[in-house]
Amino acid sequence: xxxxxxxxxxxxxxxxxxxxxxxxxxxxxxxxxxxxxxxxxxxxxxxxxxxxxxxxxxxxxxxxxxxxxxxxxxxxxxxxxxxxxxxxxxxxxxxxxxxxxxxxxxxxxxxxxxxxxxxxxxxxxxxxxxxxxxxxxxxxxxxxxxxxxxxxxxxxxxxx
Amino acid sequence: xxxxxxxxxxxxxxxxxxxxxxxxxxxxxxxxxxxxxxxxxxxxxxxxxxxxxxxxxxxxxxxxxxxxxxxxxxxxxxxxxxxxxxxxxxxxxxxxxxxxxxxxxxxxxxxxxxxxxxxxxxxxxxxxxxxxxxxxxxxxxxxxxxxxxxxxxxxxxxxxxxxxxxxxxxxxxxxxxxxxxxxxxxxxxxxxxxxxxxxxxxxxxxxxxxxxxxxxxxxxxxxxxxxxxxxxxxxxxxxxxxxxxxxxxxxxxxxxxxxxxxxxxxxxxxxxxxxxxxxxxxxxxxxxxxxxxxxxxxxxxxxxxxxxxxxxxxxxxxxxxxxxxxxxxxxxxxxxxxxxxxxxxxxxxxxxxxxxxxxxxxxxxxxxxxxxxxxxxxxxxxxxxxxxxxxxxxxx
Numbered sequence: 001x002x003x004x005x006x007x008x009x010x011x012x013x014x015x016x017x018x019x020x021x022x023x024x025x026x027x028x029x030x031x032x033x034x035x036x037x038x039x040x041x042x043x044x045x046x047x048x049x050x051x052x053x054x055x056x057x058x059x060x061x062x063x064x065x066x067x068x069x070x071x072x073x074x075x076x077x078x079x080x081x082x083x084x085x086x087x088x089x090x091x092x093x094x095x096x097x098x099x100x101x102x103x104x105x106x107x108x109x110x111x112x113x114x115x116x117x118x119x120x121x122x123x124x125x126x127x128x129x130x131x132x133x134x135x136x137x138x139x140x141x142x143x144x145x146x147x148x149x150x151x152x153x154x155x156x157x158x159x160x
Numbered sequence: 161x162x163x164x165x166x167x168x169x170x171x172x173x174x175x176x177x178x179x180x181x182x183x184x185x186x187x188x189x190x191x192x193x194x195x196x197x198x199x200x201x202x203x204x205x206x207x208x209x210x211x212x213x214x215x216x217x218x219x220x221x222x223x224x225x226x227x228x229x230x231x232x233x234x235x236x237x238x239x240x241x242x243x244x245x246x247x248x249x250x251x252x253x254x255x256x257x258x259x260x261x262x263x264x265x266x267x268x269x270x271x272x273x274x275x276x277x278x279x280x281x282x283x284x285x286x287x288x289x290x291x292x293x294x295x296x297x298x299x300x301x302x303x304x305x306x307x308x309x310x311x312x313x314x315x316x317x318x319x320x321x322x323x324x325x326x327x328x329x330x331x332x333x334x335x336x337x338x339x340x341x342x343x344x345x346x347x348x349x350x351x352x353x354x355x356x357x358x359x360x361x362x363x364x365x366x367x368x369x370x371x372x373x374x375x376x377x378x379x380x381x382x383x384x385x386x387x388x389x390x391x392x393x394x395x396x397x398x399x400x401x402x403x404x405x406x407x408x409x410x411x412x413x414x415x416x417x418x419x420x421x422x423x424x425x426x427x428x429x430x431x432x433x434x435x436x437x438x439x440x441x442x443x444x445x446x447x448x449x450x451x452x453x454x455x456x457x458x459x460x461x462x463x464x465x466x467x468x469x470x471x472x473x474x475x476x477x478x479x480x481x482x483x484x485x486x487x488x489x490x491x492x493x494x495x496x497x498x499x500x501x502x503x504x505x506x507x508x509x510x511x512x513x514x515x516x517x518x519x520x521x522x523x524x525x526x527x528x529x530x531x532x533x534x535x536x537x538x539x540x541x542x543x544x545x546x547x548x549x550x551x552x553x554x555x556x
């Protein structure tokens with residue numbers, strides 16, 4: 001399978017949703033509009049020539065000072081075609097939400113909770129969006145670039 | 161009869177297992193809703209070992225991340241070291257010398273060996289097979305001796321460097337490996353006899369924790385747990401890195417995806433890892449173990465004393481850090497539990513802008529609730545064993 005097949009098919013199918021693409025160091029990347037993320041993911045999973053059956057990784061990056069501020073990053077892998085692709089959806093600070101892709105890949109469940117925990121991005125439609133690595137009562141989202149490195153959190157007792 | 165039914169207590173019972181419980185090797189909490197002994201619902205709480213890995217990485221230089229990667233999967237630290245170093249090398253766009261690649265393969269496979277031995281040993285112990293535990297811990301101890309010869313530490317190896325490795329193989333490494341593997345194979349046979357046809361062991365693991373191949377893929381399973389479902393996905397074969405394409409080894413797969421298959425896959429991978437180490441030691445060429453680019457490698461003491469460019473870059477790389485060009489990459493290696501991915505973003509400075517790890521056991525632990533629904537509470541023990549959650553990696 002040619003490296004650019006995925007990006008070419010995406011550009012054909014969703015001409016208005018793809019903001020930009022690149023293949024830096026051989027990693028195919030598409031920056032997509034966040035409104036269409038579920039449709040694009042479903043297409044990538046179901047198209048016969050692509051068949052991205054693994055949702056390998058989901059995370060976010062905080063580009064403080066840029067607008068939109070956040071990027072949600074998806075790493076997909078196609079076992080039948082042995083091919084990887086990276087999707088990025090930009091999310092602004094004022095409207096810090098994106099649609100959940102749990103209906104497409106169940107493996108996104110905990111990854112989305114982690115991104116919510118660390119960056120405060122809300123995934124709409126997620127079955128149980130709550131903190132995962134940190135505890136209820138933690139203030140702020142530590143992987144945001146404006147979260148101080150040495151900030152202390154108040155001690156809390158057990159929560160019932 | 162109606163009177164008895166009225167008196168019977170038929171509510172669901174909610175019990176906590178963990179965070180500190182003998183079967184939860186890491187620190188993880190299960191909140192089980194029980195109907196008698198049957199699990200109606202299982203909630204898994206993780207995060208007790210969260211140390212802010214990514215935040216720490218973002219505050220240090222690129223080289224300072226390597227000791228942190230040791231503490232991800234602390235049973236197979238060399239694979240984490242290698243995965244991170246390969247990811248940074250891909251970001252910079254450099255390639256390491258041949259000898260270095262072979263040494264990394266040897267280091268990775270020794271780590272995988274230690275991880276699988278630990279996993280099977282602990283699984284045996286928790287199901288009452290204390291002898292199997294003792295045998296495999298002896299084997300693991302021997303493998304750790306080899307790792308200690310290689311890098312001076314047993315667990316927190318900190319051995320791989322960006323652009324190379326810390327030191328060359330010791331002189332008698334090949335002979336010592338042959339001795340260790342001879343003993344490991346004897347112990348392997350003993351454990352195989354003790355467990356594989358053991359009625360008590362089989363009754364506890366057979367048909368428990370079953371998952372189909374398609375569902376395992378949807379849950380994001382990788383590594384031995386996915387291969388036990390019959391899906392032959394191994395990063396070493398699918399997208400070979402280092403010199404794995406020159407090694408002759410098999411990828412064992414299971415049929416049903418139950419805990420017994422996961423056990424069998426791991427047992428077979430122990431043998432395959434030994435084969436890979438032996439082949440690598442046969443094929444390893446002579447030559448340098450670090451790239452000759454002082455702006456990216458960690459300088460040797462010899463070079464600092466004798467080469468002016470090394471001395472200059474020694475100061476620069478220690479104080480400012482190496483500076484990969486701005487960009488982002490994702491690189492996956494086959495960890496002991498599955499695909500270990502690194503997603504790195506560089507802004508051109510000496511510190512990582514983002515250093516994300518894709519932990520294989522994170523998604524496996526997420527599936528615990530699916531695997532245990534409708535099963536007995538005692539089945540948590542073997543299933544969680546075979547998931548092989550490592551707290552350091554799951555919680556980061």
